Amino acid sequence: MISPDLPAELKAALDARLQGFSRNEAASRAAAISRTYRDGGGSGTIKSETDALAYALARMPATYAAVAASLNALVEIRPDFAPTSLLDIGAGPGTASWAAAQALSSLQRFVLLDANASLRALALELAGTRLREAHYELGPARKLLADAERADLVVASYMIGEIDEAERTALARLMWEKAGEALVIVEPGTPAGYARIIALRAQLIAAGAHVAAPCPHDEACPLEAPDWCHFSQRLSRSRAHMQVKGAEVPFEDERFAYVALTRTPIASHPSRVLAQPVVGKAEVTAKLCTPSGLSIAKIPRRAKADYARARRWRWGDAVTGA
Template sequence: MTSPDLPAELKAALDGKLRGFSRSDAASRAASISKTYRAGGNSGTIRTEADALTYALARMPATYAAVTASLNALIEIRPDLAPKTLLDIGAGPGTATWAAAEAFSCLQHFSLLDANDALRTLALDLARDCTRLHAISYERGEARTALAKADAADLVVASYMVNEIGEAEQRALAELMWEKTRDTLLVVEPGTPAGYARIIALRARLISLGAHVAAPCPHDGQCPLQPPDWCHFSQRLQRSRAHMQVKGAEVPFEDERFSYVAVTRAPVDGRRHSRVLAQPDVGKGAITAKLCTPLGLSFTKVPRRAKADYASARRWRWGDAVIEES
């Protein structure tokens, strides 16, 4: 399993960019960027090198952790997955590319797409001295236009970017992303009801195009959850000193909530699993777990007297896959 914390080379590259950079200025810029995003804005407000670096300090650790957690879940279901080419859509500072490079040592070619010049420049700077990412290709352009011109890849990733485009554009982008996917497509969004709604709409569209869900769902059917419930997961990550200063945080960790879907060209090979949808409740006589199963939603009780099953259930964590042999 890949660690949710930024890799050493990326930390070193960010630290190098921070020399001479005002932390108080960064905190002010971070607050402004966050306000814009909460109001429904997008990365178009990131125009300068300082803006891009502030964005990376504030958001890169959490985005990296969420993408890594999603990739870890995918690899647990598809341990045979060995992509050689990556296409990172709406790549920003290259966060998902770094996560994929850590998760898959077999990756050889990295193609990134984004319309933001400042984030593109930062991404190339951060990757310049990285042994794994020394030869990345980063094309500038709006998602749909740039994607239409891009080559297909074994693994396609779109992280925290679908929320920046309208619904009609999302439907068109879903078709293009799937067209460019040779094997697996991963989409990650914020773990909010709105982010989950985007994932569910995208999931349905991709299934209609012939995709098969690998994670987190154990089936290709309709999501069994009903409002106000929604499917999302949480990944804890450690905050660096700079990260805490920029975000005005007092605790040395952060819990990033995210929603995601990973789909593949071929059905998952024979494996049936359930997904733990919330942290299980450990009671005196039993463990109660909320699971998404191949047959739908289940509130499973594992009694203490079933010693082996109980011991196994005690290790379940929110987001885990419980594999069952078919």
């Protein structure tokens, strides 16, 4: 399992790019870009080197943490998965490729696709040793993807929310066609982000995909509105990150939703913890998605071994024997 924090090499590359760069200007641009994303916009507002670096400082750590957690979940369920090639759709500054390179040492070929020239330029500057030979293509995702070679692993992080429903449906079909074995989609952990994930999940299961994580089954999601499936990953904030975000605490909790799909069915699925368990003196209460549906597990203190194990459960964990 890889750490949710940016690799040392990537941190050093970002720090080097900050030399002579105004933190106040970066903070101002990061705030404007964040407002655009909250209002449903996308990366089209990132039009300069300053914009790209501000975006990377504000969003790269949290995006990396969410993708790392999603890939960790896939590897936990499929420890035999050893892809050699990656397609990173809507790659931006290369965040998902960095996470995949850390999580999967077997990867040798990296192809990144994005339409934003400023983010592509920054990604190439930050590439480092592991991604030095990566191929980064500039243009519309669907067109580039249609012409791309298949890859063992396809990743799309924080990008399907930037396109309309018809485009998402077409892009998802193409992503699955290009995925030799696995497809991982990560979105913000909001009801809207979850809805996009669930819609693509249903579309791709109908096309023959199998869910590896987080769901322990290929059936319809058992949650009912206003509930939604999402997870939280804590990550450290650097001093520069805190300055750009205007933050006072040295950590951040990134809420995200994801689905990891594979061509090979999962033989035996663990349950998934859907919220932080409540640990009481008499019992541990945990909300679980199980292979047979939603469950509220209550593990009594008198069952000492089970209780001790349940006390260690955390939101997002895959657990057995529940």
